[in-house]
Each structure stands twice: as structure tokens, then as C-alpha cells.
Amino acid sequence: MAKKKLKKKKSKLGFKGQLLLAATVIMGVVFMASAVFLMIAMAPTFVAAISDRSKEKLRSFSIAFLNFAGAFPFLLDLVTTNHTIDFALKTVSQPATIVIIYASAGIGYLINWAVVGIVANIMVQKAEKRVNAIEDRKAALKEQWGPEVTGDVKLDEDGFPIEMDSIRPPA
Secondary structure (H helix, E strand, O other): OHHHHHOOOOOOOOHHHHHHHHHHHHHHHHOHHHHHHHHHHOHHHHHHHHHOOOOOOHHHHHHHHHHHHHHHHHHHHHHHOOOOHHHHHHHHOOHHHHHHHHHHHHHHHHHHHHHHHHHHHHHHHHHHHHHHHHHHHHHHHHHHHOHHHHOOOOEOOOOOEOOOOOOOOOO
16 A cells, blocks of 8 residues: 555656757747746736636736736847846846736736626626526516415325325415
8 A cells, every 4th residue: 555655656748748848948948038037027927827726827927928028029129139047037027028018917806806706797687687587587477377386385205295285275
């Protein structure tokens, strides 16, 4: 039994995942300045990806896209002017740069928060409308067929009400 616990677990990365990881490492080495800049600039995205426990990771996506949108102009400047690690660190260390990049990630978080709230509100209203429609239909069926259809009346083994007086009051 102890031997079973000591077995190595298989990697969760398949061939495509391993290939993607290798390509990412190679690109990180080739474009070192951009990789350093993006590692610092995309920190909110990494935090969101780690903290987002949902299966779809929608919060991470909304933060990542807007975080990258905020970092893109500075990344473009880095690539077109002076693609060195010194320039990347100089660019990312400027307060205005980091505020713009992180504020855009914050806007992604706010958009996600607002959309989730709006969608949840719409779903609750839709569910309440459906419950009201079911209650109205139940009342119409009770009026048409009597209180036996509600399930509140005790029935015998043949399906007949046990107490007929409790169902229909005397006229």
C-alpha cells in the first residue's frame, strides 16, 4: 500500500501543453526584455488566475485582456525603440506606466464584477417570474380540479381523499 502512494503522478500537461510550455520558454529567452516587462506588467493577471477558482476562469480572462490592453502601448514602445532589459525595467518602473497598467487590470475586475451582478440579477428576476407563473398555474388547476391536485390532501392507497369533509366545505 505504501508503494502505491510513492508512485509518481503523471503530469497534467499533455503533449500540446508541453509543447506550449517549451515554446513559451524559448520565446521568453529570445525576447527577454519583453518577457521581463510582461512578467511585471501582467502581475494582476497572474494573481487573478491563481485566485479564480471557477472552472471557466472568466474573471481571469476579463482581467487579463484589459491588463494586456493597458500594457500594450508600453510594450509596443519597448519593441520599437530600444528592446533591452534596462529599457524594459526603466519603462515599468515609471509610476505613470505602472498605474496605467494596473488600473486597466482594475477596470477589468470592475467590468467582471458589474457583469456578474447584472447577470445574477436578471437570472433571479427570471426565476421569480417563473415561480409566479407556476403558482398562477397551480391556482388555476386547483380551481378547475379541486384541492386534491395540490398534494396537500391525504389520499388512501387507491388515490381517494381520506377526509372528504376537509376538501369541500358544506354548501
